[in-house]
Amino acid sequence: MTFTKEEISWIRNETENAEQIKTITKDLLNFMIDKQLFKLIVPQALNGKGLSLPDAAQIFQDASYIDGNFGWLVTIGTGGGMFTANFSKKAAEEYFTPIEAVIAGSGFPAGIAEKTDGGYIINGEWFYCSGSDYASMFTATCKVTNSDPNNPKFLSFVFEKDQVEVIPDWDAFGLKATTSNTIRITNQFVPEERAFSIFEMKNEYKTKVHDFPFLAFSEASFAAMVLGIGRHFLEEVRSITEERKKDWQQQGNRYTFMMEKVEQEEKRWEKANIIFHKKLARLWEKHTANKELTETEQQAFRTISKKIATTMLTCANHLFRFIGMQAVMEYSTLNRIWRNLHTAAQHTFLTPTNTEETNHLQ
Structure with missing residues (x-):
């Protein structure tokens, strides 16, 4: 996990009223700037972290697990770092060097x-x-x-x-x-x-991330994000189930039934998580060996990324039905996570365009 338990608790507290104020707090923004969460792939020569794509994707996932809004902004903000080599040298130095660049x-x-x-x-x-x-x-x-x-x-x-x-x-x-x-x-x-132009490099401010196929970079970023939000949803359902254990045990076998459902979807999430990171690692390994990624490989990864989104929606929607009225109350944490997940999954990079992409991972 990229973030400490203390940071996770603090960030969730900072985003508690985010829906009401419709933005993030100044303190959270300063935290993101100080942690260089918008400069994960910006080269170190421009005061960035210069991370690999798999490492950045893990941070997208971890940030989104904490809170969907936080994870989305980290992911989107980082994505702009793909342009460092596309800017003129002068513009790259002027606009990306400042600590607050985003x-x-x-x-x-x-x-x-x-x-x-x-x-x-x-x-x-x-x-x-x-x-x-x-x-x-x-x-x-x-x-x-x-x-x-x-x-x-x-x-x-x-x-x-x-x-x-x-x-x-x-x-x-x-x-x-x-x-x-x-x-x-x-x-x-x-x-x-x-x-x-994103198709033309004008300067030396680049790492191996910057010549990775842009579409595959974006798909990896958003798939990692929905995996994180999906994990948060499952965690919250498990927490609710444990909180309601005494009451639900008095309703026949509802607690046992619910825990079986939770564990089933946790296994589905874990399988999707493993598949995603293995597929991304293989593409990255080939790319860093200076071997061109074929269109077939890129298309296969595109399908996997969209299936990841479908799988996270499947996990959430299967469990949503069993929670009761708490799930539909907009003020509840579970409802907020559910809405964030569905919104993130609508991004064009994750939207299915054929029947195969509508299937969840088996």
């Missing part, structure tokens, strides 16, 4: 970039920009005007905070404290040195 933004090409002298004029709106209330910078992807219609050009851009309007419209039923708001950019100039 990106909020979107890779969806929802904006328009118009070429002008020395840079671009940007307009657009982008949904679901997690961490928008504390980001030190924003990134967003645009279609470049006047590019070949048959081969349109897309670029991403780095924006200063004062260039971005944050629209507080995140209203999901879970992960309420992630401030995954819409951002709007209106007629803002961005110099050429702050334009980048």
Whole structure:
């Protein structure tokens, strides 16, 4: 476990009222910055931790086990570190070196970039920009005007905070404290040195993580996250079952029945956890041996990642039915975990696109 028992207890206390305030506390944000939880894969030369993908994924999982909002923000914040080598050298040093460096933004090409002298004029709106209330910078992807219609050009851009309007419209039923708001950019100039493409490396600020396939990196990150939230759900169900033991023993065999269900889903979780980490370790081992990952291997991992999400939902939904009214009360810890899990599993990197991906792991 990445975090101590004392830290786990403190973080859960800090996130107790997160849904009401719809953000994380200043103290928790400072903790995340001090622990470099947004800079897990940023190279050490830019004051990051420079971790491997398997090590970072374990932290995503451990953070999400503590609290879904906390884990989501650690995972999303870390993901921005994939761009260190894509930025110009000057921009990478300027924006990633500060201890508080963290990106909020979107890779969806929802904006328009118009070429002008020395840079671009940007307009657009982008949904679901997690961490928008504390980001030190924003990134967003645009279609470049006047590019070949048959081969349109897309670029991403780095924006200063004062260039971005944050629209507080995140209203999901879970992960309420992630401030995954819409951002709007209106007629803002961005110099050429702050334009980048995730398909082009411009400097030496990189580790083996940075040339790992981006899609597989993202799938590993989100699969690790839902594994963590799933584990928290199972822990909470077991805790409730033990708390209700005396009452449920007086209801025939309800306690025994419930414990059998809990143990069944714990075994399902453990199997999924082992499969995920073994598959990721194999890909990472091959990648670090400078062997190219085949499309078949990447597709197989994509399917595994989506099955992980399906499996976590299966675990949670099988047990949810047996808890009773406590499960449906929004103020209950169990309900909050359940909503966070379902929200995280809806991310596009985990959403099934074929029948095979809708199956849970056997």
